[in-house]
Amino acid sequence: MVTAPGQTAVVDVPEPAVGPADVLVRIRACGICGSDGLYIAVGGIPPRQGATPLGHEPAGEVAQVGAAVTGIAVGDHVVLNPMASSDGIIGSGGAQGGLSDFVLIRDAEVGRHLVTVPKHIPFEVAALNEPMAVASHAVNRLEPQAGQTAVVFGAGPIGLGATIGLKLRGVAHVVVVDVVANRLAKALRVGADAVINSAEEDVAERLRELHGEAPRHFSRGGKPGTDLYLDAAGVPAVIETVLATAKHGARLSVVAVHKKPISVDFGALLTSELTIAFAMGYPTEIFEVTEDLVAHWERYALIVSDPVPFAEVGRALELAATPGAADKVVVTFPAA
Known part of the structure; x- marks a missing residue:
């Protein structure tokens, strides 16, 4: 997360508790956007100035499903709608960020907060869903x-x-x-x-x-x-x-x-x-584009230039912020 203007740190936080209406997603890949560099430069986004979790281009697999949630199962591969989260936009001023081991989707609704993608789609390609x-x-x-x-x-x-x-x-x-x-x-x-x-x-x-x-x-x-x-x-x-x-x-x-x-x-x-x-954001397109991404994933895969493991997240952020150094940096996470 952003800890001060121009500074980031990897911070240990408790694993989220899953309620009956929630879905816990283990993040497997998260793209880095140019806006992440802006958030770092200014020291975060109010009201979390100096403590802003980063990452709004996540893809992952379902780790836990609350008893009241239907239409999704543990092990499903998913992409998220960062703007639909009830605790603020994921990675853009909200309480959670996609550059994390887990993201908790509260009061989860399939088709509104997240959708599944076939398991043959690489996670670093699925993480393109938000920018696409x-x-x-x-x-x-x-x-x-x-x-x-x-x-x-x-x-x-x-x-x-x-x-x-x-x-x-x-x-x-x-x-x-x-x-x-x-x-x-x-x-x-x-x-x-x-x-x-x-x-x-x-x-x-x-x-x-x-x-x-x-x-x-x-x-x-x-x-x-x-x-x-x-x-x-x-x-x-x-x-x-x-x-x-x-x-x-x-x-x-x-x-x-x-x-x-x-x-x-x-x-x-x-x-x-x-x-x-x-054109700003994606009023309706966040999951409309998923079908194209799945059907043509090999073409979209060409966009990813630098997959970087989370252990080197500092290097990934620096790479993404350096003009001409990389086209698209995606941070990857290991399986459980």
Whole structure:
């Protein structure tokens, strides 16, 4: 858990007591998110400032089931909904975190708090369920239609998950933009139709080559025929590029966290009728995405770059916080 600004520690706590309506989950894997680094930097999240349990991307196996709980059994493999926990969001200010041996689900309901996954799915892949729900919500905000064209900015875990999601929804051609060569190579492996290194290529010109040129609308001529834009990068250049290149009627979904204000000339955008949607969390997607994850787990598995045992959790947190050092770090726990 976070113990002070910039500091974490492994803390011994009592094993949770299981009531008749509860389920105790033994955690077997938990991903590390960029927000974990933020929580560490600021010293936790009130009201648990200085004592915030970390980890909101957990997967595990059921260790105990209360007598009143139905639909689940000891030994089942499960993924959790961190936002549904009654004692606060798991790993994001709540009383429990997924970087723990156990998480107790109080008043557990299958389908609301947790769902089972087949046992052939590796735990480190199952732990992608939460971030892939974030990616799925970002895709849903685009309202994609079969046959459309799309571009995803950012080939990190969310951008890669969105790429997979767009292809599974029938988008005909998906381009991924990044500045890191190995991330672009991975984007092709998960199903992107093309990639653009924006440090070396003109994005608008390449999109015109790949998606054709859109019909002129008012004064907006020479725009790429790209229908959908998704920002999973969070840098001003992405928004500037989209606003300058979007054709009439295009849609933009912003899932990335922008840390600096961006100036937007709405007068210049008026004739574009660009729709801008923001995506936060997963209002309905947390278990909707599980079916995709299970059906295509080998493709999603490519997102995990660094599984690290819990005995080296400090190294895992440092690795995840170091720009360019790893794509997706997942902490793994031994079986009982």
